Amino acid sequence: MDATRSRASFVGEWAIAGAFFLATVGVTLLVVRELRTTPSPGTPSATNGPVSAAVPPGAVSVPALTLGGQQEVQVGELYRDVAQRIDREVVLVKTVTERGPLGTREVRSYQLAGTRFILVLEPFERGGEPRVAAIYVQ
Numbered sequence: 211m212d213a214t215r216s217r218a219s220f221v222g223e224w225a226i227a228g229a230f231f232l233a234t235v236g237v238t239l240l241v242v243r244e245l246r247t248t249p250s251p252g253t254p255s256a257t258n259g260p261v262s263a264a265v266p267p268g269a270v271s272v273p274a275l276t277l278g279g280q281q282e283v284q285v286g287e288l289y290r291d292v293a294q295r296i297d298r299e300v301v302l303v304k305t306v307t308e309r310g311p312l313g314t315r316e317v318r319s320y321q322l323a324g325t326r327f328i329l330v331l332e333p334f335e336r337g338g339e340p341r342v343a344a345i346y347v348q
Contacts, residue, residue, distance in 0.1 A: 247311065265317060265328055269346035275327055289331045289340040299323070312336050315343070 274284040277300065283292050303319040303326070315332040330344040 265330070265344075265346050266348060269328060269348050272345050272347055275345050275347065277322060283329070283342060283345060285342050285345060286334075287342050289329075289342060292329070292342060296320075312338070314340075316340065 274282055276282050277296065281295050283296075299322060301321045303321050305319075306317040308315045308317065310332045312335060313333040315330065318329045318331065320327055320329070326348040328344075328346040328348070329342055330346070331340040332343045333339060334341050334343075
């Protein structure tokens, strides 16, 4: 006796294959969307200019800033840790709030003994705490 396949199992196999295909397309679309919206850290900006319009054109970007004594601010640090260490002699001159790709971006200008420096604060992930994204010195 020859065993024949029922038509129902053939349709079921195609349904499972179709579901896997749709899941693969869905995951691919999510990955492409994330790659479009999140710039990689090493990618230079198109204009090679400052991160924000609030940063003056003559400002120079630095990876770390020593504020005298043992106080140092580095790119990537949590702002709440930096705020606790900043000396009382540092004067906040101006704050500009903008919308960044992952949340609110703050550009804070400070003055210390005739030197002006700017901290750009923004979260490095959605819903994350603000971190020092850039340091500029004038």
